[in-house]
Amino acid sequence: MARWGLRGTALLYLGLMIVLPTVVVVARGFGSGLSAFRDALTTPGAREAIILTVFLAAVTAVINVVFGTELAYVLVRYRFPGRRLLSTIVDIPFAIPTLVTGVMLRALYGPISPVGAFLGRHGIQVIFAQPGILLALLFVTLPLVVRTVQPVLLELDETEEEAARVLGASRWLTFRRVVFPKLRPGIVAGGLLAFARALGEFGAVVIVSGNIIGKTLTAPVLITQLINGGKPEDAAAVATLLFGLSFVLVLVTERLLPTGRKEAS
Amino acid sequence: MSAVRTPRLSGSARRLLVHGGFTAIAILYVGVLVVAPLIGIAWAALRSGLSTWTATLTQPDVVHAYVLTGIITAITVVVSTVLGVVVALVVARDRFPGRSLVSASVDLPLAVSPVIVGVMAVLLFGRGGWFEPWFAARGIQILFAVPSMVLVTIFICIPFVIREVVPVLQELGVSEEEAASTLGASSWQTFFRVTLKNIRWGLLYGIALTTARAIGEIGAVLIVSGSITGKTETATLYILRAFDQNQDASGYVVALTLALVSIALLVGIEVFKRREERELRT
Amino acid sequence: MSTPIRVEGLSKRFGDFEAVRGVTFTAEAGSITALLGPSGSGKSTVLRVIAGLDAPTSGRIWMGDEEQTFKTVQERRVGFVFQHYSLFRHMSVEQNIAFGLSVRKVPKHDQRKRVDELLELVQLSGFRDRYPDQLSGGQRQRVALARALAPRPKVLLLDEPFGALDARVRQDLRRWLDDLHRELGVTSLLVTHDQDEALELANRVVVMHEGSIEQVGSPNEIYNDPATAFVAGFVGSASVLHGHVVDGHVQFGEHRVGGAGHLEEGAEARAFVRPHDVRVFADDRASGSLEATVERITTLGWLSRVMLRLPDGQVITAELPNDELEGVDLGARVWVDLRRARAFQARDAVTIAEPARVVAEG
Numbered sequence: 001m002a003r004w005g006l007r008g009t010a011l012l013y014l015g016l017m018i019v020l021p022t023v024v025v026v027a028r029g030f031g032s033g034l035s036a037f038r039d040a041l042t043t044p045g046a047r048e049a050i051i052l053t054v055f056l057a058a059v060t061a062v063i064n065v066v067f068g069t070e071l072a073y074v075l076v077r078y079r080f081p082g083r084r085l086l087s088t089i090v091d092i093p094f095a096i097p098t099l100v101t102g103v104m105l106r107a108l109y110g111p112i113s114p115v116g117a118f119l120g121r122h123g124i125q126v127i128f129a130q131p132g133i134l135l136a137l138l139f140v141t142l143p144l145v146v147r148t149v150q151p152v153l154l155e156l157d158e159t160e161e162e163a164a165r166v167l168g169a170s171r172w173l174t175f176r177r178v179v180f181p182k183l184r185p186g187i188v189a190g191g192l193l194a195f196a197r198a199l200g201e202f203g204a205v206v207i208v209s210g211n212i213i214g215k216t217l218t219a220p221v222l223i224t225q226l227i228n229g230g231k232p233e234d235a236a237a238v239a240t241l242l243f244g245l246s247f248v249l250v251l252v253t254e255r256l257l258p259t260g261r262k263e264a265s
Numbered sequence: 266m267s268a269v270r271t272p273r274l275s276g277s278a279r280r281l282l283v284h285g286g287f288t289a290i291a292i293l294y295v296g297v298l299v300v301a302p303l304i305g306i307a308w309a310a311l312r313s314g315l316s317t318w319t320a321t322l323t324q325p326d327v328v329h330a331y332v333l334t335g336i337i338t339a340i341t342v343v344v345s346t347v348l349g350v351v352v353a354l355v356v357a358r359d360r361f362p363g364r365s366l367v368s369a370s371v372d373l374p375l376a377v378s379p380v381i382v383g384v385m386a387v388l389l390f391g392r393g394g395w396f397e398p399w400f401a402a403r404g405i406q407i408l409f410a411v412p413s414m415v416l417v418t419i420f421i422c423i424p425f426v427i428r429e430v431v432p433v434l435q436e437l438g439v440s441e442e443e444a445a446s447t448l449g450a451s452s453w454q455t456f457f458r459v460t461l462k463n464i465r466w467g468l469l470y471g472i473a474l475t476t477a478r479a480i481g482e483i484g485a486v487l488i489v490s491g492s493i494t495g496k497t498e499t500a501t502l503y504i505l506r507a508f509d510q511n512q513d514a515s516g517y518v519v520a521l522t523l524a525l526v527s528i529a530l531l532v533g534i535e536v537f538k539r540r541e542e543r544e545l546r547t
Numbered sequence: 548m549s550t551p552i553r554v555e556g557l558s559k560r561f562g563d564f565e566a567v568r569g570v571t572f573t574a575e576a577g578s579i580t581a582l583l584g585p586s587g588s589g590k591s592t593v594l595r596v597i598a599g600l601d602a603p604t605s606g607r608i609w610m611g612d613e614e615q616t617f618k619t620v621q622e623r624r625v626g627f628v629f630q631h632y633s634l635f636r637h638m639s640v641e642q643n644i645a646f647g648l649s650v651r652k653v654p655k656h657d658q659r660k661r662v663d664e665l666l667e668l669v670q671l672s673g674f675r676d677r678y679p680d681q682l683s684g685g686q687r688q689r690v691a692l693a694r695a696l697a698p699r700p701k702v703l704l705l706d707e708p709f710g711a712l713d714a715r716v717r718q719d720l721r722r723w724l725d726d727l728h729r730e731l732g733v734t735s736l737l738v739t740h741d742q743d744e745a746l747e748l749a750n751r752v753v754v755m756h757e758g759s760i761e762q763v764g765s766p767n768e769i770y771n772d773p774a775t776a777f778v779a780g781f782v783g784s785a786s787v788l789h790g791h792v793v794d795g796h797v798q799f800g801e802h803r804v805g806g807a808g809h810l811e812e813g814a815e816a817r818a819f820v821r822p823h824d825v826r827v828f829a830d831d832r833a834s835g836s837l838e839a840t841v842e843r844i845t846t847l848g849w850l851s852r853v854m855l856r857l858p859d860g861q862v863i864t865a866e867l868p869n870d871e872l873e874g875v876d877l878g879a880r881v882w883v884d885l886r887r888a889r890a891f892q893a894r895d896a897v898t899i900a901e902p903a904r905v906v907a908e909g
Contacts (some may be wrong), residue, residue, distance in 0.1 A: 021385035097481025108305025200378020201485035448647035
């Protein structure tokens with residue numbers, strides 16, 4: 001009896017909190033017909049925003065896949081003083097409010113800070129420009145990649161690598177042919193998660209980007225502008241697109257690394 | 266006569282160099298990306314001086330913003346914990362058709378932009394929304410009021426609890442629960458006396474993550490709240506408005522307080538993790 | 548105080564897979580009955596169904612006069628000991644043992660007394676405040692037993708209780724369980740794949756294979772009077788000879804061995820012979836004995852295992868004390884007398900899951 005009570009609640013949760021909102025977004029997004037949907041997506045600001053969002057998310061994913069995997073490897077395989085501290089610092093972006101992240105970047109690279117002023121003199125603009133957005137996205141997605149790759153690394157059987165080295169393989173070769181293939185699903189999953197997260201990031205971006213149409217306006221910020229500007233249908237259209245992308249990414253990631261894998265410390 | 270070429274560095278010395286190099290890269294990356302901005306905000310907030318601090322923190326709308334954040338967070342944590350544990354039990358233990366669908370859906374709120382969550386709420390509860398007539402008829406306001414803010418925050422935070430509890434449940438297995446049932450314990454007794462005790466670290470960790478996330482929520486609440494100063498403005502919404510209205514100094518102050526709270530939570534999480542490790546090791 | 552267990556027509560299906568089919572037996576009050584069989588034989592499933600942890604697809608269960616088939620686990624009041632102890636990891640030894648009592652709201656004072664009683668019974672008196680991760684495997688299992696016994700169950704069910712322990716600890720605990728049972732007299736059902744354990748501990752043995760019962764009997768009967776080829780091959784070691792039934796004997800090549808009177812004339816049959824039932828002579832002293840060649844001799848302590856090849860190519864293993872090896876040398880021609888063989892029709896001779904048990908097969 002208790003089992004059905006539990007199951008019922010879980011299914012109710014699924015229905016009310018997941019299925020229902022999903023359906024409403026898609027229904028309203030396509031509600032005014034496919035052409036209206038296409039129109040909404042191709043209004044000038046919208047196209048640029050979507051392209052910019054996807055582009056920056058992709059760059060973020062690639063950069064953090066490289067550095068995140070490297071970090072994960074260092075944290076798992078090496079021993080050095082401060083390793084624990086490094087691990088904790090990697091988790092900071094998980095805990096800090098995204099808006100505060102944007103504020104921090106603004107503080108560090110804004111015109112009033114020495115760093116920002118220095119960079120400005122050399123013609124590098126970070127705040128209210130794309131580099132700032134990129135830094136924000138990198139900050140926010142770093143732990144996603146590291147904590148996705150780490151458990152995979154931890155579960156690796158080191159004896160296979162030892163066997164390879166005994167057979168004469170160099171460390172690099174061992175990594176390339178024994179370790180990397182095993183890591184690949186984790187790395188890809190981490191990259192996809194980072195991409196999905198970066199696609200939807202709002203708080204960090206809105207403060208740091210200046211939201212300049214066609215230059216630094218991202219899709220999530222555009223959606224809020226549309227809603228606050230009284231155009232819920234257009235907002236729904238862009239949201240549906242973003243949502244569809246995220247949904248597909250979740251499915252693919254779940255296939256690669258199912259829930260239940262405990263995230264490493 | 267063949268000459269054996271001796272490398273300039275011995276094997277282990279070279280390896281040390283490689284290790285050192287990799288470690289340095291890692292530290293440098295994290296330093297520039299994560300640590301530097303933290304220093305930045307500390308500097309920006311502290312340089313404004315004590316008077317700005319007191320002025321900001323005693324402002325009525327700031328105080329209200331903190332209180333509202335606290336209330337929403339508290340409700341979210343309670344609901345997320347209870348509902349999260351229920352869903353986790355079903356996902357981890359129960360076998361029924363459609364279970365894998367529930368499992369995959371658990372992660373959805375995590376991958377979806379909070380802005381989209383806000384749009385979902387508007388489409389459901391806003392003017393012309395599917396649920397709007399029902400609530401309007403009863404005079405209950407969801408949108409532009411605290412209820413919608415709580416709802417979206419719960420939606421976004423529940424996965425944290427579920428994701429932390431499910432692996433623990435799976436690793437534990439059902440044998441202790443079965444033993445309890447043979448000894449005469451009812452389902453409730455078994456849950457409270459055996460299951461809950463066994464998942465406590467994972468659950469606490471999930472609760473800590475939920476708290477941090479709820480405090481920091483901005484995208485969804487921005488859309489559903491209408492940002493009505495003094496009524497539906499959370500701490501994060503205040504910060505947004507502060508920068509919009511060129512009151513950067515106040516913005517930095519409140520932002521730093523939130524950062525400190527989050528880091529305190531993070532430290533708490535680390536402590537939980539270490540306790541859990543110690544328990545597992547003995 | 549203790550009650551008999553009766554099971555009738557028990558079946559359990561998991562999807563397409565029939566784990567248990569048509570199992571019927573009775574365990575008498577106060578006895579230890581072993582459910583013996585290889586992995587996958589369904590024995591653990593039977594135990595769990597009796598406990599109420601799984602529901603049967605069909606069949607009925609009684610303990611004493613009360614039918615248990617539709618009762619919940621909690622209502623059945625059985626004591627259950629799991630293979631991997633399943634102690635509550637966040638409770639002390641005392642809290643573990645007292646659990647069944649505190650759930651039934653027994654007053655604290657009485658709980659404490661009972662826990663003391665049981666700690667003494669399982670010889671762990673100083674351990675009440677320890678936690679499971681501070682105990683060895685053997686100690687944990689004793690705590691598990693104490694925990695199961697604390698609420699005075701009518702019946703004790705043990706699921707391969709010593710399976711996870713070292714051989715030596717297993718021996719000790721086996722002896723100890725024997726003593727305990729003698730003292731307490733609770734009807735016990737013991738699931739095991741270890742035949743030594745079953746033969747040593749049980750009053751009756753239920754041999755199971757692929758979900759069905761092969762034989763029910765005393766350890767003696769199971770060992771010396773196997774009812775089916777499976778039992779003959781699974782319990783104790785045996786050589787298997789293939790042949791045909793001729794005039795109440797199993798004929799293979801030029802030789803034959805008795806014991807096939809109950810089988811169909813002309814049918815294919817298998818004869819099972821225990822190594823210690825094989826007499827080996829260096830000369831042809833008894834008529835009717837078989838000729839064989841010594842192919843291998845392995846000395847194990849005070850006895851030797853001799854592998855003998857018959858003229859038609861089949862192999863028999865004999866076990867002889869070393870002082871009877873006179874003239875039995877490698878490659879020598881010897882004469883073999885099979886004192887006792889059990890014959891079964893060939894279609895009964897199902898493949899035996901543990902080939903090590905069958906010492907030689909032609």
